[in-house]
Amino acid sequence: MFKMDLNDEQRRAAKVSGVVLVVAGPGTGKTKTLTARIAYLIGRGVAAQDILALTFTKKAAEEMQTRVKALIPNPPKITTFHGLCYELLGSDEKFVSELQRMQIIKSLPRPIALKGISTRELGLLISRTKNSLQKDEVTAKMAMAYNAALKAQGLCDFDDLLVEVHKGLQNGDIAASYKHILVDEFQDTNRLQYEILKRLGGKESLFVIGDPNQSIYGFRGASGDIFAQCKKDFLDHNVVTLTTNYRSVPAVINLANAIFPNQQALQAKNNHPGKVRAVQVLNEYSEADWVLAEIQKAIGGGDFLRAVSDDDRAKHRTLRDFAILYRNRSAGVALQKAIDASGLPYQIVGDGSPYEQPAVAAVVAVLRAMQSGKTEELDSLSPDNQRKAAELVQKYIAVPPHGVAEKIIQTLGLELSRDLSQLLATLVRFKTVQAALEYIDDIAQSGFYDPWADAITLLTIHASKGLEFSTVFLIGVQEGVLPSERGDPNEEKRLFYVAVTRAKERLEVTYGKNRGGQPAQPSSFLAGLPLETVTDPDMQAQTRRLRKHQAKRSQQSLF
Numbered sequence: 001m002f003k004m005d006l007n008d009e010q011r012r013a014a015k016v017s018g019v020v021l022v023v024a025g026p027g028t029g030k031t032k033t034l035t036a037r038i039a040y041l042i043g044r045g046v047a048a049q050d051i052l053a054l055t056f057t058k059k060a061a062e063e064m065q066t067r068v069k070a071l072i073p074n075p076p077k078i079t080t081f082h083g084l085c086y087e088l089l090g091s092d093e094k095f096v097s098e099l100q101r102m103q104i105i106k107s108l109p110r111p112i113a114l115k116g117i118s119t120r121e122l123g124l125l126i127s128r129t130k131n132s133l134q135k136d137e138v139t140a141k142m143a144m145a146y147n148a149a150l151k152a153q154g155l156c157d158f159d160d161l162l163v164e165v166h167k168g169l170q171n172g173d174i175a176a177s178y179k180h181i182l183v184d185e186f187q188d189t190n191r192l193q194y195e196i197l198k199r200l201g202g203k204e205s206l207f208v209i210g211d212p213n214q215s216i217y218g219f220r221g222a223s224g225d226i227f228a229q230c231k232k233d234f235l236d237h238n239v240v241t242l243t244t245n246y247r248s249v250p251a252v253i254n255l256a257n258a259i260f261p262n263q264q265a266l267q268a269k270n271n272h273p274g275k276v277r278a279v280q281v282l283n284e285y286s287e288a289d290w291v292l293a294e295i296q297k298a299i300g301g302g303d304f305l306r307a308v309s310d311d312d313r314a315k316h317r318t319l320r321d322f323a324i325l326y327r328n329r330s331a332g333v334a335l336q337k338a339i340d341a342s343g344l345p346y347q348i349v350g351d352g353s354p355y356e357q358p359a360v361a362a363v364v365a366v367l368r369a370m371q372s373g374k375t376e377e378l379d380s381l382s383p384d385n386q387r388k389a390a391e392l393v394q395k396y397i398a399v400p401p402h403g404v405a406e407k408i409i410q411t412l413g414l415e416l417s418r419d420l421s422q423l424l425a426t427l428v429r430f431k432t433v434q435a436a437l438e439y440i441d442d443i444a445q446s447g448f449y450d451p452w453a454d455a456i457t458l459l460t461i462h463a464s465k466g467l468e469f470s471t472v473f474l475i476g477v478q479e480g481v482l483p484s485e486r487g488d489p490n491e492e493k494r495l496f497y498v499a500v501t502r503a504k505e506r507l508e509v510t511y512g513k514n515r516g517g518q519p520a521q522p523s524s525f526l527a528g529l530p531l532e533t534v535t536d537p538d539m540q541a542q543t544r545r546l547r548k549h550q551a552k553r554s555q556q557s558l559f
Contacts, residue, residue, distance in 0.1 A: 004032070004035075004036050004039065004071075006032070006033070006036055007029075007244055009028075009240065009241065009242045009243065009244065010029055010032065010033045010036060010242060011036075012240055013033050013036075013037065013209070013240040013242065014033060014036035014037045014039075014040045015040055016238045016240060017205065017238075018205055018206075018236060018237065018238060019202075019205070019206045019230075019234040019236065019237040019238065020205065020206070020207045020208070020237070020238050020239075020240060021186075021208055021227060021230060021231065021237055021238070021239045021240070022207070022208065022209035022210075022239075022240045022241075022242065023210075023211060023212065023227070023239065023240070023241045023242070023264070024209050024210065024211055024241075024242040025211055025213070025241075025242060025243060025245060025264075025266045026211065026214065026245065026247065026248075026256070026266070026498075026501035027245040027246050027247030027248060027266075027468070027501065028242035028243065028244055028245055028246070028266070029242065029244075029246060030184070030185075030209055030210070030211075030242070031060075031063065031064060031067065031184070032067075033209060033242065034053065034064065034182055034184055034207070034209055035064060035067045035068055035071070037182060037207055038051060038053060038068055038072070038075070038076060038182065039068070039071045039072060041180055041205075042072050042076075046179070046180060048072075048074050048075060048076040048077075049076070049077075050076075050178060050179040050180060051076035051077070051178065051179070051180045051181075051182070052076065052077050052079075052084070052178040052180070052181050052182070052200065052201075053076060053077065053078040053079075053181075053182040053183075053184070054079065054080065054081055054084065054181070054182070054183045054184065054197070055078075055079075055080055055183075055184035055185060056080060056081065056184070056185050056188050057080065057445045057446075058080055058083070058445050059442065059445030059446060060080075060184060060185070060445070060466075061078050061079050061080055061083070064078050064184070065078045081162065081193050081196070082158050082161050082162070084165075085161035085162055085164070085165040085196070086161055088165050088168070088174050088176055089161065089164055089165060089168070089174075093156045093160075094154055094155055094156070095155065095156060095157060095158065096150060096153075096155040096156070096157050097361075097365075097379075097380055098356070098361075100153075100155070100379065100380050101123060101157060102119055102120070102123065103380070104146065104149045104150065104153075105119050105122055105123050105126065105146060106119045107149070108122075108142065108145050108146060108149065109145075110122070110142070111138055111141070111142070113138050114138065114139075114142065120351070122142070124219045124220065125139050125142070125219075126139065126142055126143045126146050127157075127159050127220065128190075128219060128220055128221045129142070129143045130143055130159040130160070130162075130163060131159055131162060131163075131190045131191070131192045131193070131220070131221045132190075132191065132192065132221055147160075162192050162193060162196065163192070165196055166192055166195060166196050166199075169196060169199040169200075170199070176199075176200055176201070177200065177201035177203070178200055178201040178202065179201060179202070179203050179204040179205070180202065180204055180205045180206075180207070181197065181200060181201060181202035181205075181206050181207070182207040182208075182209075183197065183206075183207070183208045183209070183210075184209060184210070185209075185210050186208035186209060186210035186226060186227065186230075187210040187211055187212050187214060187215040187222065187223075187224050187226060187227065188210070188215070188217055188220075188222045189222060189226050190220060190221035190222050190223075191221060191226075192221070194226060194229070194230075198233070206234065208227075208230060210227075212224035212225075212227050213260055213263060213494055213497050214465065214494060214497065214498050215491070215494055216461070216462060216465065216491060216494050216495050216498055217462075218488055218491045224494070241264050243264055243265065243266055243267050244266075244267050244269055245266045245267065245268050245269060245270075246269045246270065247270070247468055247501070247504055248268060248270060248274075248501065248503060248504055248505075249268060249270050249271075249272050249273065249274030249504070249505055250268040250270075250271065250274070251273075251274045251275065251276040251507075251530075252268075252274060252276055252500065252501070252503050252504075252505075252507055253266050253267070253268040254276075254530050255276050255500055255507070255529055255530055255531065256497060256500050256501050258528070258529050258530055259493065259496060259497045259500065259525070259529070260493075260497065270504075272505065274505045274506055274507075275505070275506045275507070275508075276503075276506075276507045276509075276530075276531060276532065277507070277508055277509065277531065277532045277533070277534055278477075278509045278510075278511070278522075278526055278529075278531040278532070278533045278534070279508055279509065279510045279511075279533075279534055279535070279536060280510075280511060280512070280513065280522070280533070280534070280535045280536065280539070281510055281511070281512050281513075281536045281539065282512060282513055282514065282536065282539050282542045282543060282546070283512045283513065283514040283515060284331075284333075284334040284335075284476070284512055284515055284516070285334050285338075286512070286536060286538065286539070286542050287334070287335065287475055287476075287510050287512055288334045288335040288337070288338035288339075289338060289538075290510070290536050290538075291324060291335060291338075291473045291475065291508070291510065292335075292338050292339060292342055292344075294473070294508065295319075295322050295344070295456065296342075296344075298317045298321075298322070298471070299317050299318065299319065317470065317471070318454055319344065319345060319346075319454050319455050319456050320451070320452075320453060320454050320455065320457070321469060321470040321471055322456045322457065322469065322470075322471050322473070323456075323457040323458075323459065323464065323467070323469035323471070323472050323473070323502065324456065324457070324458050324459075324472075324473045324475060325459060325460070325461050325464050325472060325473070325474045325475070325499050325502065326458075326459075326460060326461070326474075326475050326476050327460070327461060327476060327481050327482040327484055327495065328351075328460060328481075328484070329351050329352050329460060331475065331476035331481050331482075332458055332460075332475065332476075335458070335475060336348070336458055339456060339458070340418070344455075344456060345453070345454060345455035345456070346455050346456040346457070346458055347422075347448075347449070347450060347453050347455045347456075347457055347458070348458050348459065349446070349447040349448060349449040349457060349458070349459035349460075349463045349464075350447035350448070350449075350459050350460050350462065350463025351447075351460050351462075351463065352458075353447060353448040354418075354419035354420075354422050354423060354448075355423075355440065355444070355448045356448075357417075357419045359409075359414045359415070359417060359419060359420055360419050360420060360423050361380065362380070362381055362385070362408075362412060362414070363405050363408050363409060363412075363414070363420070363423060364423075364437075364440060365378055365380055365381060365389075366378065366389045366392060366404075366408045367401060367404070367405065367408075367433050367436065367437060368437060369389065369390075370392075370404070370433050371433050371434055371437055378390065381412075385412050388411050388412060389408070389411075389412065391411075392404070392407060392408060392411055400430070400431055400432070400433075401427040401430050401432065401433045401435075401436040402424060402427040402428045402430075404433070405423065405424055405427050406424065426439075426450075446466070446467065447459065447463040449463070449467060457469065461482075461495045461496075461498055461499045462495070464498065464499065464502050465498055467502060468502055468503075468504055469502055469503065469504065470503075470504050470505050470506065471503065471505065471506040471507075471508070472499070472500075472502050472503035472506070472507050472508070473508045473510065474499045474500070474507065474508070474509045474510070475510045476510070476511070476512075476515070477496075477509050477510065477511045477522065477523045477525070477526065478511040478512065478515060478520045478521055478522050478523050479520070479521045479522070479523055479524060480515075480520070481515070481523075482495065482496060482523055482525070483496075483523065483524070483525065492525075493525060496523075496525045509526070509531065511523065511526075513539075
């Protein structure tokens with residue numbers, strides 16, 4: 001057996017035979033345990049080609065590969081569901097970019113039932129429909145129209161990989177069989193992926209690891225119930241629970257345990273003191289001011305970044321220690337504006353990321369064309385800009401990425417927005433276009449989160465999954481926001497749990513007396529939790545100023 005520092009729970013999970021369901025709470029060493037399982041199988045004499053390990057992102061697969069290679073010279077296949085399906089199909093398809101995908105979906109005629117939702121939401125519905133074994137009529141028709149539009153442009157999307165492999169495995173056109181199968185983040189598995197998984201083999205052992213309490217991708221068809229389904233399908237199974245949390249201080253863990261009191265409790269390995277509070281503020285604007293003031297206080301004041309030496313800076317928190325989480329992007333608008341006005345660096349992860357904006361995507365597309373030499377990379381641009389970009393590809397192929405990006409912006413007539421300025425600042429770090437694109441591809445796996453950026457991180461709870469921060473501000477924790485009025489109550493509670501467990505040392509949960517100009521109530525999720533509750537000390541003064549302002553506007557309206 002390869003030597004690894006495992007606790008008793010992790011060791012049992014790595015060694016138990018047959019079908020193994022590992023319920024691994026946040027921060028309990030999930031990837032380490034899965035790696036140990038692979039090492040144990042190899043150490044037992046299992047051939048690498050008989051083992052398949054699956055996860056959901058390329059980045060997670062690469063991390064697992066790195067860990068396994070440190071133990072095993074010739075590791076088994078470790079890939080994503082989509083990566084495996086691409087290999088099984090053996091095709092050379094041209095995949096739609098996210099920008100192209102949004103453009104196609106936006107152009108589709110919509111039935112009345114779907115007119116009130118955004119393009120992004122419709123895209124998620126289409127994806128969920130394609131991954132579902134049971135389809136409702138309205139979204140099924142939209143998915144058919146979307147597929148027809150893709151085909152007309154000679155494109156396919158990644159959902160098609162799963163659909164085609166499922167068909168091929170069903171009718172025998174595709175043959176694949178492994179003796180030992182391992183699946184990471186099992187709670188994120190949708191029904192189509194699960195059916196593919198069952199047809200891939202696992203004749204000697206099936207090892208799945210994840211956390212039903214962190215199942216938050218219902219909009220993609222995933223469900224925490226997949227664990228229960230697996231137990232029904234494989235009656236002769238073993239369940240191992242990992243409960244030792246290596247991430248968070250006891251105060252955070254106690255709060256997390258109180259969210260799901262009937263579940264196996266986590267135990268904090270970290271005994272350092274921490275802080276967990278609920279803070280009442282006046283509204284979303286005072287919420288933004290309060291969070292910003294707390295960050296500035298922690299890093300040493302508003303002028304601290306410009307005034308102190310590196311030695312002094314080391315005694316304080318840096319901006320990368322702070323994350324601000326919200327249920328949806330609209331809940332973070334006021335805070336983003338406040339941080340923007342403050343001049344403090346920040347990065348937006350996931351929904352709203354600069355890399356998702358058309359101007360930034362256009363610059364990156366030209367950089368990709370320079371690297372690959374393929375003009376198809378420019379298909380998302382307008383015909384006129386395609387011609388201009390093609391000329392740039394030939395002329396500036398040897399120029400460092402920052403310089404060529406400036407030229408792209410100028411040639412395409414793009415306005416130098418904050419998003420483009422941020423891209424330029426990032427590209428300064430790289431000497432070649434290849435190195436810059438490798439960096440962009442790497443952070444794309446985490447919603448474009450850059451762990452090395454000395455910046456405050458703003459992100460939705462969905463985008464925060466898998467990440468951790470010393471200090472987390474969870475804002476807008478009130479009825480109608482978290483839980484969302486449109487969300488499934490159970491999944492909303494799991495979202496709250498995921499947000500709480502991102503914090504390593506300090507967690508500040510905020511809610512307002514008012515939101516959007518209307519009276520607001522704290523989230524029902526906060527009831528009965530072990531939280532110190534405080535009030536923003538400036539609330540009384542803010543209330544007086546607000547009333548004075550309202551009275552003045554009322555008087556002016558009389559004239």
